[in-house]
Amino acid sequence: MTNRTIVVGLAGTFVGMTALLVIGGIVLHPIALALAVPFGAVSYFLWYHASGRLHDQARRSAEQAGPTERERARQRARAEANRERAYRAAGAADGGRGAGPGGSRRGARGPGGPRGSGARDPRDRAPSADRMTEREAYETLGLDRTADGETVRRTYRERAKRLHPDGEDGDEEEFKRLNEAYETLTD
Secondary structure: OOOHHHHHHHHHHHHHHHHHHHHHHHHHHHHHHHHHHHHHHHHHHHHHHHHHHHHHHHHHHHHOOOOOOHHHHHHHHHHHHHHHHHHHHHHHHHHOOOOOOOOOOOOOOOOHHHOOOOOOOHHHOOOOOOOHHHHHHHHHHOOOOOOOOHHHHHHHHHHHOOOOOOOOOOOOOHHHOOOOOOOOHHH
């Protein structure tokens, strides 16, 4: 119901019926008190709806529930497409060698060892001449040069959530640029 006047009128009617049943239960017969309870409950819920609190509570619980199944399916499809693009780009970057004899590139980090070992191949880093300057890094993050480390970290995390390739609005190139800017400012 969108017309609150009607809801308020119904709530008032149910409050009046509840009052009559309570009085009738005290004066005439106690069964009327038992009938007053559901009328009282209905009048409370009508008032709760008319005040707008029911709508606010429903909106808050919907926000906490997260995305619907259809939205989750779209996110999974976009994430899979982004992964496939990244694997194809990695295959093109290594001269078309692709996955190698094992058939899968997952978990491989080249000469640096398996994922999670902490070792990095020095060739993964761009040469110093190609690295982003501090000024460019601050511009990429949308900050001025006076921003402290906490502001840089917070801004990076907010933008990384939005630009992550597996996300809804993900952009792989912008995400890489954002990571490079953050590394430049934290090194």
